Amino acid sequence: MGPKISRRQMVAGATAAVFAPALRLSAAAPLKVGLLLPLSGALAREGQSCKRGADVSTGVLAQLGLPIELTVADTETNIDTARTRAEKLIADGAQVLVGAFDSAHTMAVAQVCEQRGVPLIINIAAAPNITEQGFRTVFRNFPTAGRLTTDGLSLIKDLLSVTGLKVEKAAFLHNNDTFGQAMAGAIGKLAPGLELPFAIGETIAYDGAARDYAVEIGRAKASGADLVLMISHGEDAIKLIREMVKQRFEPKAIISPGSPGMYEAQFYKTLGKFGDYAITNLPWINPRAPLSKTLLAAFGKQFPDALFEMNVGFTFEAILIAADAARRAGSTASKGLLEALPMTNLSEHVMIGGPIAFDGKGQNNNIHSAAIQNRDSRPVVVLPNENAEMTPVLPMPGWQKR
Amino acid sequence: MKRTALFVLIGLFLLAPLASGPYLLSLLTTLLTFAYLGQAWNIMMGFAGQLSLGHALYVGLGAYVSAALSLFWGIPPILGVFPAMAAAALVGSAIGFLSFRFAVKGVHFTLLTIAFAEIARLTFQHLSALGGTGGLFLPVEARTGVDLIHLRGDPRMFYYVILAMAAALFLACRALMASPLGYRWQALREDPAAAESLGVNLLRVKLAAIALSAALTAAGGVFTAFFYNALFPDQWFGLGYSIEIILAPIIGGLGTLFGPILGAILLTPLGEAITAVTDGLGWQSAGIKPFCYGVCLLLIVKFLPDGIWPAIRKRLP
Numbered sequence A: 001m002g003p004k005i006s007r008r009q010m011v012a013g014a015t016a017a018v019f020a021p022a023l024r025l026s027a028a029a030p031l032k033v034g035l036l037l038p039l040s041g042a043l044a045r046e047g048q049s050c051k052r053g054a055d056v057s058t059g060v061l062a063q064l065g066l067p068i069e070l071t072v073a074d075t076e077t078n079i080d081t082a083r084t085r086a087e088k089l090i091a092d093g094a095q096v097l098v099g100a101f102d103s104a105h106t107m108a109v110a111q112v113c114e115q116r117g118v119p120l121i122i123n124i125a126a127a128p129n130i131t132e133q134g135f136r137t138v139f140r141n142f143p144t145a146g147r148l149t150t151d152g153l154s155l156i157k158d159l160l161s162v163t164g165l166k167v168e169k170a171a172f173l174h175n176n177d178t179f180g181q182a183m184a185g186a187i188g189k190l191a192p193g194l195e196l197p198f199a200i201g202e203t204i205a206y207d208g209a210a211r212d213y214a215v216e217i218g219r220a221k222a223s224g225a226d227l228v229l230m231i232s233h234g235e236d237a238i239k240l241i242r243e244m245v246k247q248r249f250e251p252k253a254i255i256s257p258g259s260p261g262m263y264e265a266q267f268y269k270t271l272g273k274f275g276d277y278a279i280t281n282l283p284w285i286n287p288r289a290p291l292s293k294t295l296l297a298a299f300g301k302q303f304p305d306a307l308f309e310m311n312v313g314f315t316f317e318a319i320l321i322a323a324d325a326a327r328r329a330g331s332t333a334s335k336g337l338l339e340a341l342p343m344t345n346l347s348e349h350v351m352i353g354g355p356i357a358f359d360g361k362g363q364n365n366n367i368h369s370a371a372i373q374n375r376d377s378r379p380v381v382v383l384p385n386e387n388a389e390m391t392p393v394l395p396m397p398g399w400q401k402r
Numbered sequence B: 001m002k003r004t005a006l007f008v009l010i011g012l013f014l015l016a017p018l019a020s021g022p023y024l025l026s027l028l029t030t031l032l033t034f035a036y037l038g039q040a041w042n043i044m045m046g047f048a049g050q051l052s053l054g055h056a057l058y059v060g061l062g063a064y065v066s067a068a069l070s071l072f073w074g075i076p077p078i079l080g081v082f083p084a085m086a087a088a089a090l091v092g093s094a095i096g097f098l099s100f101r102f103a104v105k106g107v108h109f110t111l112l113t114i115a116f117a118e119i120a121r122l123t124f125q126h127l128s129a130l131g132g133t134g135g136l137f138l139p140v141e142a143r144t145g146v147d148l149i150h151l152r153g154d155p156r157m158f159y160y161v162i163l164a165m166a167a168a169l170f171l172a173c174r175a176l177m178a179s180p181l182g183y184r185w186q187a188l189r190e191d192p193a194a195a196e197s198l199g200v201n202l203l204r205v206k207l208a209a210i211a212l213s214a215a216l217t218a219a220g221g222v223f224t225a226f227f228y229n230a231l232f233p234d235q236w237f238g239l240g241y242s243i244e245i246i247l248a249p250i251i252g253g254l255g256t257l258f259g260p261i262l263g264a265i266l267l268t269p270l271g272e273a274i275t276a277v278t279d280g281l282g283w284q285s286a287g288i289k290p291f292c293y294g295v296c297l298l299l300i301v302k303f304l305p306d307g308i309w310p311a312i313r314k315r316l317p
Helices: A007-019 A044-063 A079-091 A103-116 A128-132 A145-163 A178-194 A214-222 A235-246 A265-275 A290-302 A310-329 A334-343 B002-019 B022-047 B056-073 B077-101 B107-126 B155-177 B180-190 B192-197 B202-228 B233-237 B239-252 B259-280 B288-303 B308-315
Strands: A031-037 A068-074 A096-099 A120-122 A138-140 A169-175 A199-206 A227-231 A253-256 A279-283 A369-374 A379-383
Touching (some): A031 A044, A031 A310, A044 A290, A044 A310, A068 A310, A079 B022, A096 A310, A103 A120, A103 A128, A103 A138, A103 B022, A103 B202, A128 A138, A145 A253, A145 A369, A169 A178, A178 A199, A178 A227, A178 B107, A199 A214, A214 A235, A227 A235, A265 A369, A279 A310, A290 A310, A310 A334, B002 B022, B002 B155, B022 B155, B022 B180, B022 B202, B022 B239, B056 B202, B056 B233, B056 B239, B077 B107, B107 B233, B107 B239, B155 B180, B155 B202, B180 B202, B239 B259, B239 B288, B239 B308
Parallel strands (some): A031 A068, A096 A120, A120 A138, A169 A199, A227 A253
Antiparallel strands (some): A279 A369
């Protein structure tokens, strides 16, 4: 009897088979990828999450015949460090840089890359201006802030349409930190043009560090809102839901048009069944793509206790883009990569959206957000239909009916 | 001996770009930026004894004013630096007047400086005309050649600009220390009551210190704005940046001319050295560098409480 083949090996094999025509085995030396992430400092949590995507990428890409040599540098959530680390990575031989999560840091790194003629593939950074500078070496595989918000709001309309749910009034709760304020400002500007089928009544800004949100939820409940729009940033999401349960505030839906908080391990662990049915609209992994299955399997094996999230997927994709460019260029030299990157057309990738391709400014406009609903304490894609794992459940069952 | 050391230092800095690659040049630019900003802060704390923990306010003001003037009215930074310095001096004077006029001093004054920097950060976060939280971006043009009027050029140009600024500030501070105003500041720092009894107008000399320090810090802000080309309120007005500014003069030696420079020369490469050592040892864990950096700072403060330069000076012939 021959050796047993596990399901994971089967999926990996199938993925490699799918990729074989496109991603031929490369006998060349591994591509030297320098990855810049905020692994310590204020953005450490997000940086660590991105790093998990990079950690898993080496093995997955090797399976696809795309060898890479990864060097990770910590930007320490500091712009000076981001710039000097970028210089150091290039000095140490990095042929392509990936990073850097924060828009300010990314802009500093982009200038170094432009100066040195080394490509930068942005994993995450949403400031639109980064790709408006006429850089020749910068390629972004992440939506701009405006696109994220527009997609997030449009998906609410789609959710209401698909489920036939009628809501009249929304209460908009948002964290008053930098991110929350930026999102609130963008929503305030974009919402009127999107003709949402409900009115945004009470807008409630809250302090992310507050002990409880009795007053805020009290206000939302008193406003008569049947939909809660939420821009949270972490633990505040847990406290807000807890307070809703406590005050028996039963909105028909709780939806975030694109913010962290409601799809995190701690959220599921703490809230259990009360965390279910909340929805977040944001770019997400395509659960149906063959490469996603390989990636998810490898991720689950390497990080059994961590949750796969957006940061992981985009960091993996950024490295995949670099490796694909090296394969097409037939060279790992920065010059060859710079010639190959504008021609990128990667249809086999992991995040939801069309093929990865860059416009004249280096922006990939084919990324789409998805509606992620919490079901049995895990995030599940419910929209768009072609990527959905389940159908959305709205209105949410009452707190005591779960 | 000191003069020889100074000339050697200047010579090394002048010739450094010829021998260094882009990475080292980047490191030296950062080093000189902090030497400059530390020297500007040193006027207020080191010379006049007024502790500000909110100096990022003036960096941010300088950066935003000059960037806005350039973006919206086409005023080049070489001219924009003057309104930027004036704005910072005005704000610094207003904070100083409010504090000193009403006898807010010591830790309470320090808290006030933090409060104003935070107010500025929050205000700029809400100024949508200046990008708000989304940031204000200066157009990045081809960074080749030298255009000092518009502060556009390659990293070498930026290096020499900040070197010139740091050298000029060093010389200005040297002259100030030996001027009547400098002596009044030192009298204020050592014993305010005694200084006042000798006829020193404390309010006036304190205001002069804060206005001058703020204006010079703002000039540093203009440099950083055009060097990085991206301004975010959290980045440039944040308390973290204020702390970064003051580390070099504290470690180097408060109230001394060489202190901020020596502090920056030590601290900037120290961070890099720790990274190199921890990477070499395979200690890849995140946060190891800030931890080691903190331990080094603790050791310096413990064994050289007056800073490094005073300890060296004692041993010089």
